[in-house]
Amino acid sequence: MVHSMTAFARVERATANGTLSWELRSVNHRYLEPHLRLPESFRDLEGGVRDALRQGLSRGKVECTLRYTEETAGKPLQVDRDRAAQLVAAAESVASLISSPAPLNPLEVLAWPGVLVADAADPQALNSAALALFNDALTELKAGRAREGAELAKLLNDRLDNIGEEVVALRELVPQMLAGQRQRILDRTAEMQVELDPHRLEQELVLLAQKSDVAEELDRLVTHVSEVRRVLKAGGAAGRRLDFLMQELNREANTLGSKAFDTRSTQAAVNLKVLIEQMREQVQNIE
DSSP: OOOBSOEEEEEEEEOSSEEEEEEEEEEOOSSEEEEEEOOGGGGGGHHHHHHHHHHHOSSEEEEEEEEEEEOOTTOOEEEOHHHHHHHHHHHHHHHTTSSSOOOOOHHHHHTSTTTEEEOOOOHHHHHHHHHHHHHHHHHHHHHHHHHHHHHHHHHHHHHHHHHHHHHHHHHHHHHHHHHHHHHHHHHHHHHTTOOOOHHHHHHHHHHHHHHTOOHHHHHHHHHHHHHHHHHHHHOSSOHHHHHHHHHHHHHHHHHHHHHOOSHHHHHHHHHHHHHHHHHHHHHTTBO
């Protein structure tokens, strides 16, 4: 099964100290490119998160955002007396420079950052919970990439069916187009009342048939279509190989267009190029 590089996952878990939530977004990219947004207190997680991404994914730009909402309800409050004493001493020092200073409000002291603190959570336990939750989010992201990959494979197989139909139709049309070309030459010479050497006419028609012979291109198209199907069925990290095969398919379609001598063969080449371009756009999202 092939996997898309586009997906989204969000997981959330409540702990004794607060709520952790991860959001993972991935889009297509030539390589694996993680972008981490972590609260300062969770910076130690970066190495573990990057390792998990490298083990789980091979390509894609992945944005990983961790949010933590601390639970303070029901927790006993503590005053950092040393910090409060430093703050009061600093306030009194400044007050001595003012002729009529306002009295110091205790609530303003408590509101100062670092004076009023709650019981600190165990950082190691919190990091372990966040990393375990990240693995859950990564599992969900990979499942989403797999689901979208299955849809992409279906779309590609549909286009491959259409290419096969175009190849079969064009192969059947080639003898008819050559016969039509021969008849047009005969009709034209009849209108001009010119007598042609039958041997020379046959030589020119043979040269035209050789220049417009597309059997080799059609055979290579069939071969490339079979290889694309094989790669899709094999799955894994198939994006780069599929991209190369799209280039090969496009090359054969261009050659068909350059050899076209009939509006029907020209239209067939255009149809093939449209189908291949549609496939190429979808392949860009495959891991």
